[in-house]
């Protein structure tokens with residue numbers, strides 16, 4: 001309770017990228033269901049998406065502040081997912097800094113009254129400046145980290161070995177203390193590749209670190225049963241305390257199961273086409289026979305690589321549902337006819353969690369963004385890992401070698417260490433192994449076990 005008997009008030013400030021916003025919306029709903037008032041801060045172009053996920057919760061309100069005009073960014077671009085190139089990520093992060101003034105104005109207004117003074121602000125790791133705003137008003141800032149605990153620890157440990165890692169040949173293994181499996185140089189974010197100190201992410205990383213250190217603590221979208229062994233190393237590295245509150249996506253699901261009341265936030269009209277298609281597959285070929293193929297909300301893929309994926313999926317002969325983000329790629333001539341009812345290509349935003357929860361799904365070809373990893377494993381679905389950037393290579397290795405709940409798509413690199421296009425026969429073999437092979441079977445058993453643990457973790461923590 002607030003000091004005057006009113007419900008506690010929490011301010012949540014998500015970073016403007018779907019992979020960062022979605023888990024914080026889960027957290028908002030979970031808090032609202034437990035009697036907390038939540039105010040979410042966002043910008044105009046991001047408001048409709050957030051409203052679509054929160055408008056049914058009377059305890060959640062939205063505060064919209066204008067996104068600054070920044071020359072380097074395309075006009076009207078207020079979300080990382082709409083950046084035309086990953087090179088604009090750093091300018092985008094910097095573009096959020098002028099939001100500080102309107103944010104402080106909101107905090108000031110809230111602090112006029114006891115009933116609206118927030119007990120804390122939970123803001124994304126990529127909004128480090130919010131800690132200084134919170135300090136001004138004596139409000140604790142809690143960092144939200146959307147990355148896994150072990151991948152974060154690996155990045156932190158490796159940061160002190162950047163020159164050493166960057167000097168390695170790309171195929172040489174990297175062995176780090178406290179990491180129970182071997183990594184390759186190519187698993188690391190590209191920041192670790194440059195031998196000098198000019199990478200534009202370096203100053204950002206040190207800002208994030210300083211802000212984490214100055215914050216009250218960190219909430220992480222992970223769970224003890226998966227990553228509890230690495231929390232001490234995480235807290236030691238960050239010099240602050242951490243709470244594992246995930247998998248946040250399961251909060252709604254478990255609540256719905258308990259209430260036995262259908263599909264909650266899922267927009268039935270939007271999802272009906274592919275859910276109906278999946279229903280038919282379950283009836284036709286039984287459960288667990290469809291592979292879901294999707295590479296998150298940010299990864300960029302060449303049309304040449306898209307073509308190889310199309311041919312690989314065709315050759316594998318499995319049923320598939322494939323989310324395509326490219327606006328330019330068209331399937332090879334005759335491909336759609338040859339694949340027929342065996343495959344469904346979706347070009348719009350889909351309800352990924354709804355798809356992964358469907359009994360028809362038996363595997364997930366993924367770029368291994370942390371949300372996708374958690375979503376797949378929470379639903380007991382084994383992963384076919386094909387990282388595309390950021391910390392995804394570490395997540396992929398972790399899933400396949402550490403957790404043993406997935407396999408990896410074999411990826412070759414050129415002399416510079418850049419990934420080469422993966423040929424369709426390689427994709428085909430990897431898909432077949434995941435769906436029908438012995439290794440796939442073992443990964444499936446392990447994914448199911450982790451799925452059960454994930455549900456227990458959330459049930460124990462959130463449902464009282």
Ligand SMILES: O=c1ccn([C@@H]2O[C@H](COP(=O)(O)OP(=O)(O)O[C@H]3O[C@H](CO)[C@@H](O)[C@H](O)[C@H]3O)[C@@H](O)[C@H]2O)c(=O)[nH]1
Nearest residue numbers: 019146147296297298349350351352369370371372390391
């Ligand atoms: O059509 C779509 C596409 C995506 N999603 C959702 O969007 C999120 C995507 O998140 P994630 O799988 O983590 O991928 P990215 O968007 O690429 O995530 C960024 O943020 C993650 C968390 O910090 C990092 O792990 C990644 O490397 C980084 O690219 C997931 O919840 C998906 O369910 C949908 O619901 N429908």
